[in-house]
Amino acid sequence: MQTLIFRTAAPLLTGLMLLFSVFVLLRGHNEPGGGFTGGLIAASAFAILGIAFGVPAVRRALYFHPMAISGFGLFIAALAGLPSLDLGMPFLTGLWAAPSLFGMTVDLSTVMVFDVGVYLVVVGSITSIALALEDREHD
Incomplete structure (x- = not known):
């Protein structure tokens, strides 16, 4: 679809959609959403960009190869389970901390780290599939 209106509205x-996907990611462990849902929204955003401008434009926008993003996300998700093992708890047991930075309390959790990893895995893998399908369509 190469209409002027679509190419103007796509960016x-x-x-x-990317902003909304981050919002869904961040609210995920308190309300519906999370890494998987946010990742699907972000991958859909890149699919729309690919339909409007083609695969090379999406590859330039991503900067890294989609499977590298997915692999890094898997590494981050696995890394989220290590602190619980270090404390003698089962792997991927949720841990929370509330350090104080510059007079503000910041809530941190391994659950959020895991969600970010899942987000990156979904964005990378679904975007990779979408780009492969789009490339094949134009061959």
Whole structure:
């Protein structure tokens, strides 16, 4: 679909969807959402960009190869389970901390680290599949 309206609206829509995907990721362990849902929204944003401008534009926008993003996300998700093993608890047991930075209390958790890893795995893998399908369609 190469209409002028779609090509004009696609970057704005992509930006809004990426922002919304981060919102869904961050609210995920308190309300519906999380890494998987946020990752699907972000991958859909890149798919829209690919339909409007083609696969090379999406590859430039991502900067890293989608499977590298997915692999890094898997590494981050696995890394989230190590602190619980260090404390003698089962792997991936959720741990929370509330350190004080510059007079503000910051809530941190291994659950959030795991969610970020899942987000990156979903973005990388689904975007890789979408780009492969889009490439094959134009061959």
